[in-house]
Amino acid sequence: MENQNFNNHQKYYPTHHFVFYPLILVLTAISVKFSFQYPESHFEFMGLALSFFFIGWLSFMMRQHYALGNQDRIIRLEFRLRYFQLTGKSFDTLEEKLRFSQIVALRFASDDELIILIQKTIDENLSSKDIKKSVKNWKADHMRV
Numbered sequence: 001m002e003n004q005n006f007n008n009h010q011k012y013y014p015t016h017h018f019v020f021y022p023l024i025l026v027l028t029a030i031s032v033k034f035s036f037q038y039p040e041s042h043f044e045f046m047g048l049a050l051s052f053f054f055i056g057w058l059s060f061m062m063r064q065h066y067a068l069g070n071q072d073r074i075i076r077l078e079f080r081l082r083y084f085q086l087t088g089k090s091f092d093t094l095e096e097k098l099r100f101s102q103i104v105a106l107r108f109a110s111d112d113e114l115i116i117l118i119q120k121t122i123d124e125n126l127s128s129k130d131i132k133k134s135v136k137n138w139k140a141d142h143m144r145v
Contacts, residue, residue, distance in 0.1 A: 004140030006132050009108070011144050016063070024056035071144065072100065079103055083118075086111055094118060101128040110137035 002008065012018070028049050035045035076095075083091040095103070102121050105128035109117045113136060121131055 003138070004142065005138045006135070009132075009138075009141070020059070021056060024052050024059075028052040028056070075104060075107060076100075079107055082107075082111075082114075086115060094122065097122050102126065102131060104128060105131035107141065108132055108139055109135045110139050113137060 031045045031049035031052060035042045035049065038045065080091045080095070083089070083094075098106075098118075098121065106114065106118060106121065109131075117131065117134060120126065120134070126134070
């Protein structure tokens with residue numbers, strides 16, 4: 001498996017991103033085109049176009065909502081456990097000082113640099129992108145949704 005880093009850490013689900021969504025876009029575009037090409041059936045084709053659009057939109061929202069909500073909870077739990085394993089202390093007081101996006105970015109830091117990077121993030125209010133760029137030894141996450 002390829003080493004994960006800042007440049008390649010995003011994940012795609014090929015069937016969803018490269019088949020389903022393009023197909024929905026093409027069907028929506030064809031329906032809109034036909035609505036103007038066949039004016040006698042304009043409303044039917046526009047209804048079909050809207051249906052395709054809403055199917056795509058609902059699919060995206062539902063997939064994101066359930067998967068990411070669950071993933072967010074797991075990320076918090078994993079991070080709390082990891083912090084406790086490294087320090088023997090509860091992460092609760094530090095967690096209150098960090099945004100979730102910062103915690104997500106911090107999880108890519110290796111154990112050797114995590115504690116220092118947490119403090120730097122709190123002191124300098126680093127963005128998630130800046131945190132990821134600061135990571136020297138990337139800890140890969142190949143199981144993301």
